[in-house]
Amino acid sequence: MAIKERKEREKQEMRNLIIESATQLFLKQGYDKTSIRIIADDIEYSPATIYLYFKDKDEIFYVIHENAFDILDKELRKHDVIADPFERLAALGRTYMQFGIQNPDYYDLMFIMRAPMQQIRNEEKWKAGECAFGYLISTLEACLEQDRIRKADLHVTAIQVWSFVHGLVSLYVRERMCILMMPDDATREMLYNSFDLFLANLKK
Template identity: 70%
Template sequence: MAIKERKEREKQDMRNLIIESATQLFLKHGYDKTSIRNIADDIEYSPATIYLYFKDKDEIFYVIHENAFELLNKELRKNEAIENAFDRLGGIGRTYMKFALENPDYYDLMFIMRAPLSQIKSEQKWEAGECAFGYVTETIGACLEQKLIKPADKFLLAMSVWSFVHGLVSLYVRERMCVFPLSDDLLRDMLYSSLENYLSILKT
């Protein structure tokens, strides 16, 4: 049993090593310019070794993608203790922004970096991403039921809220807010103020 457990631990350690290397290479060079050989060279193993753990580069990206969304979902759900659904929605929005601002490289990898997601399409699932978006939709549904926001289609409203917040942080992450002659601190304050203003429009 000890031998089996050791082998399983070594296998998981190798998977983690591959994931860590691939993550850094994707962030540094982009998905298209990173190859299995690049990852193998970085961890000082042969490409054949990587294929023992992952079928291709897209599967590696999928695992990284899922891990990042699991982390985001975990952060979003810290707002569950907020009883008022509208206040909880605001907390979710601020948490989303905070995650993006504190993890700009990972946010870029999750939402902006161009990369095929055939693994998600072939398996017809995106568990972590669906869970995070589902939590936003669930909270908006609660807001509608409690008549805390103006009547609207729950899913359209969820998409609207997500798109608004994503648009704001994407502009910031990709340094497109340089058109505003403001310090970085003021830019960040403006992001949060924009969110509060948007949510106030939804409120009944």
């Protein structure tokens, strides 16, 4: 049993090493310019070793992608304690923006970087992504049921909310907010205030 456990631990450690290396390489030089060979060189193993753990680069990216979404989902779920669904919706939006602002590289990898989505499409479910979006859906559903926001199609409203916060974070992450010529802390506060104004327009 001890030998089996050691081998499992060593296998997991190698997977983690590959994931950590690939994450940094994807963020540093982009998905297209990162190959299995480059990842292998970075961890000082042969490409054949990586293929023992992952079938291709797409699968590595998928694991990183899911891990990042899992982190975001855990942050969002901290707001389960907020009973009022509208207040919870406001907290979700702010947490989403805070995550993107504080983790621009991961946000870029999750939402902006051009990379194959085929691996995600091949999965039965996009587990982490669906969990995060599903939480938004359930929160909005509660808002509608309790008459906390104007009546509208649930999924259309969800896309509106997601698109709004995503747009704000994307502009910030890609440094397009520099056009405002404002200090960074003032720019961030403006983002949050913009979301508050958006929510006010949703409120009944």
